[in-house]
Amino acid sequence: MWWELNMDMEGKICLSCAPWWTHPDADLSSDRPQDKIPWRDHWMQGVYYLPQEMTVQKDSEVSLVSCQDEYSLWFYLEDEKTKYRHYSRPICECGVHMAISRTHVSYLNDGKRSKRFLAQIKEDLVKDATVLDFNGSSFLGMAAAKMGAKTVYILENMKLNINILNDYIKENALENVIVLSELTDEVLEKVTNVVCDPNFSSAILPWENLKVAYLLHKYKSKLKDSVTIVPESCEFWAMPVEFKDLHKIRIPLGTCEGIDMTMFDSLVESSRLISDAEIEAQPLWEYPCKCRGEPRKLVELQMKDLKVTYASDGVHPIVDSESQASNPVNGFVIWAVWMVGGKSISAGPVEWPNVGERVSWDMHTRQAVKILKKTKIVSNSDKWNYQVACDLENGHF
Structure with a gap:
């Protein structure tokens, strides 16, 4: 659902929030019509999920039932075979959709990623395994119980998550799964396998998932040396990019339609410095950008010995030395790559980025973004600097 504003009586000027595939300004014959329409990210479409899927055929007749109350809209789809007696408002009864974000729900439904984790857990499980799961908002621990682990402990201290876990445990008749809010020495000494969906x-930000490293550091003195850990390690990468539109949430307006907006820009900037972080999380699969420099590894952390390896000296050329081209850069992106079974699972680009080409981002995670105040034209003489801190003792990254 979307809306349109007719800005004149003749209807010649229309501000539309329609999706690209039905937008009045979109040229559907072009290569990427979604890149040609005006960017109106603050005017998003409304998406409504039907209570039940229905397969419809061409020329078949269905009825869309629209309902509303003081707060919301909801819909039902009916045909000759499907009729509803009550059009009740959809309310989450399982608790999952209140406890975790939609992005996290989509992450849990990413079957390709889950299979990688599950395959490694199955390979690592020993006879009479005792599994410790550090992440109560995933299902890896319960999956390990289904695979044959003797006992599974799930560390979780949020009451809502605990209730959800207990419901899943009951529904799946898992008598060997125990949810704990605190770990005792007695439990830790039994553990043969540590699993944690990162x-x-x-x-919110990618490095906040290094909570797994913080917990390992906290409990490592009580764990056996032979314990297996999934994931094995984590890397953080960064690269300069050119955003097509996302940078517009930060850059000054300057002169807009002949109007000097300098005073407004100053007001916004002074407020931003007080309230906004310099690096923010964004789902970049929604925001087109081009790679404008080779991705660089910033830091690597091994989960087994918690060894931190800092890459390079914190200074990188923006443009590869072999290239003589000048590139526009208006931001930097940071993402995590997790190693499972010796293979990488990216929470950033789904394919290795090529300089000058559009980047395809993982749809189920968010990346860290640093947006520059203005676009910079860079060449092979320009460099970018960074600082990385990893304090496992206090969990600061």
Whole structure:
């Protein structure tokens, strides 16, 4: 659902929030019509989920039932075979959709990623395994119980998450799964396998998922040396990019339609410095950008010995030395790559980025973004600097 504003009586000027595939300004015959329409990210479409899927055929007749109350709209789809007696408002009864974000729900439904984790857990499980799961907002621990682990402990202290876990445990008749809010020495000494889906429901920025490393550091003295850990390690990467539109949320307006907006820009900037972080999380699959420099590894952390390896000296050329081209850069992106079974699972680009080409981003995670105040034209003489801190003792990254 979307809306349109007719700005003149003749209807010649229309501000539309329609999706690109039905937008009045879109040229559907072009290569990427979604890149040609005006950017109106602050005017988004409304998406409504039907209570039940229905398969419809061409020329078949269905009825869309629209309902509303003081707060919301909801819809039902009916045909000759499907009729509803009550059009009740959809309310989450399982608790999952209140406890975790939609992005996290989509992450849990990413079957390709889940299979990688599950395959490694199955390979690592020993006879009479005792599994410790550090992330109560995932299902890896319960999956390990289904695979044959003798006992599974799930560390979780949020009451809502605990209730959800207990419901899943009951529904799946898992008598060997125990949810704990605190770990005792007695439990830790039994553990043979540590598993942790590195996407905590409480995490916003990518490095906040290093909570797994913090917990390992906290409890490592009580764990056996032979314990296996999934994931094995984590890397953080960064690269300069040119955003097509996302940078517009930060850059000054300057002169807009002949109007000097300098005073407004100053007001916004002074407020931004007080309230906004310099690096923010964004789902970049929604925001087109081009790679404008080779991705660089910033830091690597091994989960087994918690060894931190800092890459390079914190200074990188923006443009590869072999290239003589000048490139526009208006931001930097940072993302995590997790190693499972010796293979990488990216929470950033789904394919290795090529300089000058559009980047395809993982749809189920968010990346860290640093937006520059203005676009810079860079060449092979320009460099970018960074600082990385990793304090496992206090969990600061």
